[in-house]
Amino acid sequence: MFWQEDIKQEHFTLPEAIQDAVFSIRTKVLPIDHAYPLSQALLKHLPWLAKVNAGVFDISVADGNGWEQDHESGFYYPSKRSKLNIRIPKERFGDIATLAGKILDLGEYQIEVVKALEPKLMSDMQIVFAKHITCDENASEEEFLQTSFTQLQALGIVPKKMMAGLKRKISTPNGIIHTCSLMVADLRKTESVTLQEQGIGAHRLLGCGLFLPQKGIDSVNAV
Template identity: 35%
Template sequence: MRMYNPEWEAIKEFNYQASMAEVQFDLAGLEIPEDHGYALYQELCRLLPWLAETADAGVQSVHGAPSGRNANLVINRRVKLVLRVPVDRVQAVEALVGQTIDPGAGPITIGALKVRQLMPSHTLYAHFADFGTADEAEFLARAKAELEAMGIQCGLMCGKKRHLSTPEGQLEGYSLMLHDLTLLQSMQVIERGLGRHRAYGCGIFVPHKSIKEVVAH
């Protein structure tokens, strides 16, 4: 039996017209490089040229289990491709269904899609945020400054160090958790993101379990 969470009721009553939507695609293939952000984005732009001109669009990192060879991740039926796009572009991304891409570890076929409404949360998490620095203190300072420029004050927790390769050089940053957000603030962050390179999977936030649960463990 699932325990009641008072936040669920607050979310049900929260009225917000989102300008962005999340589109989730099934994938069929064997593996994808662990460091795939840049190559994946280039493959998607080949199929959706307008993606490169859509500043707010983001491509989430593909999450899978390590294959144990060649720094690749295994693709199984739970592994998804997730794009965050303006609501008026949702229909346009349907063109990806049935297409084949190769971000560097063999062909991957893009399958059926689901459109998911973006949901607020008092706690958000980004797998990788990039603020142009590998220094943890400076990273947090820049994240805080960007939030304050949006009129948001909240708690920040820096996590694991991350990196991503591009032709211009390696991007370095950290995973990042934000907590004690209002529901409206969380939607602002979810829709806008933080830092640089949303196209490569950076600065894209998703709802996370309570910060109290994280600290407790």
């Protein structure tokens, strides 16, 4: 853990350059480890995603929010509230709207993209959380935090509080990608938005390096 006090309030207007396109979906079951087939299915319909630094969130939320997770068998059972979220530049919203009505083929599993919903702006909340940040399989928590600190500094962000979380794996044909979750707290509003827009690390199309706002540490621990 890395912890340092304190920041001042600041006036800030949320930019609109990068937003999350949100779609309602319909699917009966998905493997928990579905990031790679989801990215490939999306690229078949929207090949330009690979050229605009797009980010694709995996379709998952914590137990108790309309989903059931069977970690032993490795499957999710989505509800009607399940969403597909894709982070893209605002000027590509007209292009991504064509995804509505399509079927995403994940091999043994399919996702029906029902309709586009209201897009989401980045948030100016002081706490953000990423479920997946790429990391070295054998890196210690201290090494992971130091690498993250350096990546954040490259974005002009001076983190005051960071906390590493769960380690996970993403399967791809080229091998396993190792990730660790990361919370960054007490960000300035401009820093929070920059981090959500730019992210850190590789494999954004697999859901890595993508930050979401959190109300507090308790909500992070529930993910």
